[in-house]
Amino acid sequence: MGFDVMLRGGRVIDPAAGRDGVFDVGIADGKIAAIEAALPVDNARVVHDVAGKIVLPGMIDTHGHIYQHVTGKFGLNADMVGVESGVTTVVDQGGPSCMTLPGFRAFIAEPAKTRVLCFISAYLVGGLEGHYYPELYGPEQVNVAHTVRVARENPDLVRGIKAHAEIGGASRWGLDVIRLGKQIAREAGLPLYIHLGQLWPEKEGTHIDPDELVRELVPLMDAGDVLAHPFTRHPGGFISTATGQVHPIVWAALERGVTVDVGHGSHFSFDMAAQVIAAGIRPFTLGADMHGYNVKVAAADAERTGNPFFGVAPFNLTNAMSKLLHLGMDLTDVVATVTSNPAKMLGMAESIGTLAPGREADVSVVESLEGDFELSDNSGVAVTAARMIVPVFCLRAGEYFAAGSALVPPAVRKVAA
């Protein structure tokens, strides 16, 4: 058998296939052709020596913001978040709406080299400029029938529904919007992805108890729905503001089969994450949640990213993986949060998230560096991590992309004083 591309001698970690060991991966016609301990190297046109590196099913970022231009400076370039960062699939969370999905298809998804999917916004306006205008996100600004129809008509692109449950919205409309979001999800037969953590200021003269919001929210959710930003440093995450413990109702949600997406962004807090993980909760999916207001890049790269430099701590998907490792999760479980688990969340476990002969060759190659690396969050906490995962390259349907994106933060080694 001849191969167009061979990845030779890497450590393949593929949780869905139960595979962890050194294998050669052969690719022909954009598809995985063979995974064997040793494949005949003479039969390959291009051979990548990946000894000492880790070969993963193409990584899936469950929370991206890539509706560039339409969502103002919020939306990043899809391929910078995707294939140029070693990530083969990016799911835009709530950028496109029922009204703007055709533009998302024509101008973002189709030209992108990355596999682009979305959770369509429950709101008519979609993501716009990072949700600057709370008045556009009330129940009057939701059209259930239209959104359900568009979701049903575009199953190749729309894999879920995005809505918010946070105290700014609740101070204006209670839980009406999230109820409509749930109705859309149910009628479209798709999962609902719920943003936790304060987004908008509370309406003047009101006060919402974040614990109460979580209590009312959870009974609305079904198995397969997703709670996002559990580790948020803002009020309204998994840790009760009253008790400092994991909110009891969160346990009830997890028992129902609701899953947890990290949605790193500027939300991620080491302190919150450590508490939630110490309590025994494991995120199912990761999701970098990079957007134009939370990433940090060098000045020279600002123009292409459209980035106004609001980010404090640099991060991306592999940086977030390194944080989960530092917090005590094992490597296979961390890999599952960017491969097999998101494939399930998207209802696409039959096509992505694992390496198997006959499937499209979406493959990510990363390196696990050892040393003392600084990892930081937006609440000002910095830790020293012993391992740092960095992307090297990926193959998207067999096509090679080096991980040269300006959005990949440099691995900063601490120098002994």
Ligand SMILES: [Zn+2]
């Ligand atoms: Zn987001």
